[in-house]
Amino acid sequence: MLYFIEDTINGILMGSIYGLTAMGLTIIFGVLKVINFAHGSLLMVGMYVAYWAITLSGLHPYLALVVVIPVMFLFGYLLQDIIIKPIFKAEKEVREPITVIIVTTGIWYILDNLALLFFGPQYRTIENNPLRGKMFELGDMLISAPKFWGFVIAIVTAGAVYYFFQYTRLGRAIRATSLDRDAASLAGINQYKIYNIAFGIGTAVSGIAAITLIPFYNTFPTVGVAFDIKGFIIVVLGGLGSIGGAIVGGIIVGLIESVGPQYMTATWTEAIVYGLFLLVLFVKPSGLFGEKNDW
């Protein structure tokens, strides 16, 4: 029973971090109506930025956020502005341009392999890591400290993003664009600038996710691929475009992965996650909290 509780807690902690890695995907989909296949690569870029920022400056891993957030926001902003915007302009009337999906796939391949070219295939871990192997003792249970702080960061980020979209002027403009881009344009909102900003925010959130991962996870060129597929599953479970849905979807996946191995071979849990994903796609594609008209 104790193991069960411990696994459940660990599943919730890791799951919320999964949710945070998927949040950028859901933000970008919510506004641009495009599934960003380069999402995992953005996380990978975030991890390298974090790795170098921490290694070169000697900062505490979580303090590197002050570097990672602006760098990643700018990176996402420029990526959308330079590469994706031209295609949006060419396919104005299409609601969900397939070409954009393809281009993001191209970006995925380029980023992952550029990382391989520049940094090599080796796994990197940060040297000055005050969180390495740290555990909280809760009665007889052990809770990983970096995962606990990751959970806290994930919840705070979700709250901040939600607040931003609901209550700030820019957030409302972004939501207006996502509801009806033509009407928003008529109201004086620059649609493409909104897209750039939304992409930047999504990328910056991936940067935050990278920071939560870096104290206990390796950095390597294809680190994003695992989170890419997992991210798709999480956002579909929670409902594409829903911030809270990403966290809930992440926790569901985290729980399956952490509690499942008590009852079966660990790799089978992966198959269960895929099965659940397909089930949701077939039965309720809008997910738990998604809007019906988005699929």
Place this chain on the structure above:
Amino acid sequence: MTGNESLAPSDNPSGGSAGHSSVSGSNTGHQGVSPRKKIEVFSLLGVVLIAFGLPLIMTSPTYLHIVILIFFYAYLTTSWNMVGGFAGVLPLGHAVFVGIGAYTSTILSLQYGISPWLGMIVGGVIAMGTGVLIGLPTFKMRGAYFALATIAFAEGVRVMVENLNFLGPFNLNGPRGLQIPPVNFGFANFMFQGKEPYYYIILIMLIGVILLTWFISRSKLGYYLNAGGEEPEAAMALGVNVARAKLIAMAMSSFLTALAGTFYAQFSLFIHPKSIISLDLSFEIAFIALIGGRGSIAGPLLGALLLRPVSDFSRIYFGDVFPGLHLVIFGVVLILVMIYQPRGIQEPLTRVYNRLINRLTKEGQAKEAS
């Protein structure tokens, strides 16, 4: 995509085969055989002849191997194109059908001594059933959801194969894959010592699938698919059963893709779940089609002719120094093509080809007149 005839330059077989049809539309005023048709038939025959004679000139097994892989990818991409191109959706999990074909024929021949030729058909039928099963619920979804569902299905199958040593009585051998012992060479066993027989088999398969695509693009099904891909609502309003047309396309595409799986298994004599049901293979098929020109007949072949050598040679010459360089090139080419030539490289090449043919026929006509 209708009305935009896809022709290829005269250095590939599909260009000519596609060319036949355009004669009736674009050339008037000549009774009997027009000069344009004459040129197209001759160039087509020439290309086919060169293709069949190639192993006589190209004796290096390495180069022949590369050409076989080009044809293999062109075949896969042309099969993908039936659903990914004509039906206007984006399947990103076709490797699962390659895997089904490869595993079915290999298991049947290893465990039951059934000829891989027969296993090839069985694998095709199983893949067809699987394709319909995936297509039934997913074709109603928007593009991105369909892409995600196909990825998830393929990945789910890969994980299962990697974890199962036995599926009922069938030995899958889990993550280690299956090895075909190189004994019993001969046609009946689909196993040869040299590379030439494989070359001819894949060449004939490729020509077959291109001809099939050509027939489909000219059939009612082809028009239904086009209409459903471009304007599903309008097509349905006109009474076209879009979902049914897409399902038929999916069935054919998955059947044909599985045949290539058997070919690959017999060619490399080793199948490994991580490489044959991999996301990378699924994406490479889609990339080649998109860069070549999805929904066109020549596009997949052109894409494979352009991209496979790039990837093979950059792997051979830069593999140690710049690992992954060919994938960077793939990505850059893909993005550039999507921005500047959304219909793929077949479009500008078709234009060049048409201009060339027009000039040739004009000269021919001028000669006849004098």
